[in-house]
Amino acid sequence: MSQNEANLGYKGEALEALTKAGCEVGDIVRVTGDGKTYEGILIPRSESGNNKHVVVKLKSGYNVGIRLSANVKIEKVGKGVKPSFASPPLPPQREELPKIVIMSTGGTIASRVDYRTGAVRSAISASDLYGVVPELADLAQVDTQILFSIYSENITQKHWTKIAQTVAEHIAQGAKGVIIAHGTDTMAYTAAALSFALQNLPVPVIVVGAQRSSDRPSSDAATNLIGAVKAAAYGPFAEVVVAMHETVADTTISFNRGTKVRKCHTSRRDTFKPVNGLPIARTADNNEVTMLTTDYRKRDPSAQLVLKPNFSEKVALVKFYPGFDPSLIDWYAERDVKGILLEGSGLGHVSARCFGAIQNVVSQGVIVALASQCIWGRVNMNVYDTGRDLLSLGVIPCDDMFPETALVKLMWTLGQNRDVEEAKKLFKTNVAGEFSPRTLPQETQIKEGGA
16 A cells, blocks of 8 residues: 555645654544644545645544644554445345336435545445445335446436436336436436436336435435435336425425426525426325325336437527627537527517527527526517517527426437427427426525525
8 A cells, every 4th residue: 555545635744744653544643732632533634735734533523633833743542444435235125125226327425525635526336325225125125226427517418318228228127116316416407308218107217316425414315315215116106306305304305307397506405496396296204205296197017118318419508698799609500509599588588689690590400499597487478579579580489498408308309300390399399297388476495594
């Protein structure tokens, strides 16, 4: 083992001092200086930190950082164990329980603290998740698969295709439900993509994540996963949904339709909220699945899944803002983009300065659709003359689809059809509950308070 491996994260003066004292991460050390003495376990630190501190975990459980100076002395008191992660053994399977599959793609739910950087990294497999949440053994027979081990910001259309194809394989092999462990940053995009790619589902497909890594005391990973497994195994619905905390408390998990949910807060555990809709189900402390609507696709083992997993990469999202340069629209067309989603203001508007560029790209066969930057409500381009002018140019209104879902649907639509008119027709068709016939008033569901 190299000295760098033995003292994760330490460098420069700190590494030299530890090496001189014969100390390694995990050892029990005593640090004295300036009339104070600290004794505890030498723990790793972030490599991005400076090289003048060592970090010791005290007997109280608190960590203390100690700045090195000429009068600071480091002693090795006892030999310790280098920090490591070991997966708990898998609990025994109960053959009478339904079989489900947990597919891991990475993200915080499959992450732990990385002492090299002080951040979290994708490290725990789907099998690890099952091992650290033994309660799952009482709910279902769980098969696990590592599909990817990447952060969700690195997910692309090709990954959506692979996820959809793999889900279809597991359903064909008899899975009673499929769970995808996924990073939260782009989880709503993936949920929307799977909603379009997996049609006529016979069983639930549940995308689940976490806002806290699974080795943190405040982690929501276990609670989210238990709720997802319960719904996958026993829920009466057969749709793609996102399963996450409904509130900041560990009391309920809500299940929101994959085309009607988005991440609304950077760090809160109840970050995922329905947009222009309501949750379709929830689980509470007893893990029973309670349906909140009668408008859902029913579980039906005899249903034959229709797989349509292709997505076009030739689609762009263009956000309108005051002073927006219309030449950006032409720039995308010059790069052979086949679809542009405009994120307009209010009821569905962009500056009249953009009309010429829009007319130009539409004449070239580029599909241009428009969603609102507003979180709630629906596009209505018949109210003001700007909206009516855009309609006359061939811009397609997205009704109450919010931009993330509309963008994914445009990618999916162009992945199914090369014919522009057929693609437009499909884009306007309600495929997976992405359109609501009537948008009800909806209050902001993120309230101030602790995360």
